[in-house]
Each structure stands twice: as C-alpha cells, then as structure tokens.
Amino acid sequence: MKLAFLADPLAGFKTYKDSTYAMMVEAARRGYELYAFEQRALALDGGGVRANVDRITLTGNPRSDDHHQPHDWYRAEPIGVQPLSQFDAVINRKDPPFDMEYIYTTYLLELAVQQGARVLNDPTAVRNHNEKLAIAQFPQFITPTLVTRDEARLRAFHAEHQDIILKPLDGMGGTGVFRIKADAMNLGAIIETLTDNGAHSIMAQRFIPEIVTGDKRILVIGGELVPFSLARIPQGTEVRGNLAAGGLGVAQPLSARDREIGEALGPVLASRGLLLVGLDVIGDCLTEVNVTSPTCFQEITQQTGFDVAAMFIDAVEKAVRA
Structure with missing residues (x-):
C-alpha cells in the first residue's frame, strides 16, 4: 500500500513524541511505501490536483530528544509532481492554524477526492468541523x-x-x-x-474546576474508542493543560462518562468521514473536537502498552478496502 502524508516539514518532527511519526513507523513495519509532501507543494494543475512528493525511507534512528541532527530519522527521495489519486490513501496531518490557506487546502483536497483520491480525514468534514465550534452540535455534553x-x-x-x-x-x-x-x-x-x-x-x-485533574484527550479511530485517555495536567500556576503549554501527560483508563461521550460521538463523526478524532474532555464536559491532526499516540502507547498507531493503520486499511 502507498501512503502519502500531508504534513509540516519532517525536519521539525520531535520523533520521540510525534503521532505522525508513530503512524509512519507502523506503516513501514507492515511494508507500506511512504511518501510525504507539504501544504505548499499542493497545486491544481491542468485540472488535476497534484503535489511535489518525496519518497520517504525511515532510517531507524529516531531523535530521542531535541539535540539530534534534524534529518537523521528519515531519507527523502524526490519523485516529482504526482496526482494524489495514485496513492492508496493521503493522510492529512497538517497542523493548525486553521487559516485561509488551510481552507484553500481543503478545497484542493476536496477536488482530489472527486478525482479519485482517498483523503483521511475527509477534507469537507475537516472544514465543516471547527475544533471549538463543533462541540455545539452535542449540547448535552458541554459546559x-x-x-x-x-x-x-x-x-x-x-x-x-x-x-x-x-x-x-x-x-x-x-x-x-x-x-x-x-x-x-x-x-x-x-x-x-x-x-x-x-x-x-x-x-x-x-x-470547569476539574481541569486540576487534567484536560483529557480521548482518541476515536474509525468510530471506536482508544481505551485510554491522556490527561494533560496543568503545572504550577498554569490554567492550561495542553502539552504545548507545559502540561504533564498522564495516561489513564476511560471513565464511564468518557465512554458515554465517545460512544455517542464516535459513530456520528466516523459517518461524516472523520477517521481520527481527538475529543477533549474536562471533568464531565466536552470542550473540543479535534479533527486536523490529533496527537497523543506515543504518550498513551508508552505509558499503557496499547498500540494506538497499529489501531490507526488498521482503520486506514479498512477505509482503503471499503
């Protein structure tokens, strides 16, 4: 199977915690061909949606911290401009900000889907689910x-x-x-x-005062719940639990309320073309529905042994066969 990843520059990946890297490792383990391109490489050219793509080979030398050389975990072989429809799946892992360039990218990816490409998550669904506003579709679960x-x-x-x-x-x-x-x-x-x-x-x-016990990231893959969340716990005087804001990530089994929320939303979001979703829950309340590039794969796997990347690639395989 040929998988192409639309992502931010690979040289900037922190492979010791990056979820896209975990996806790539699992796909390579299964013998799949890996490709990558950046948002700026995407173009509508002569009526077709194409991208300037690199073939990616993993070296088996991931960065364990921020001090290794930036390119030591992969080799990139330019293969030129390719139609997105030639890949079995295009995995959209472009991080926010969800600005107008991101909107334009979803339009191009939407055209690519019409031309035979399989894009995960579905670009129309990504555009229609603002990660903050989407919670309003499920008012029974929000503050x-x-x-x-x-x-x-x-x-x-x-x-x-x-x-x-x-x-x-x-x-x-x-x-x-x-x-x-x-x-x-x-x-x-x-x-x-x-x-x-x-x-x-x-x-x-x-x-929501329960933030002191963590802003929980609940991953939903193919409509099914990963059985552990990552509680991102604010540190010191910080009110934000986000890992990017210095939060401490602690994996824990899903609570009954976590499962109630996830089981209610999972099938609905999957039916809309959202293969991978990250639900944020504080206490008993849903606070965000993350659909662009949900993370926390490696933290959950490292702390619990549950292979999140394998579950994700299983779901990709199922989507390709559908």
Missing part, C-alpha cells in the same frame, strides 16, 4: 458556552458565571486561552485583544 464578538454579551456571560475561559476559535496548543475570575481583572483588555476590537468571534465557557 455553558457563548460564541460572539460582542463585548456586551461577553461581559454579561462573565457577570452570570463569574469564573470563565475565553479563547480564540482558530488556536491550538492552548494559544490565546485566558481565565477570568470573579474580579474581572483585565476582562476588557482581554476581550479587545482576542476579538481584535470586535472584528473576530471568540468562545467563552464557564470555567
């Missing part, structure tokens, strides 16, 4: 939430709930997330900054 650019509404939401979180709709890794307590310290300045003086909508949510 009180407001999406607006209007300062008066945001102030009223704070006045009602006293302790709230404000965050942008297009961030990742906890970027731009603020907690405002009952004293409303800097509320106006934060609203002005996040909304760009009313130009952009943001999300407000009632603060």
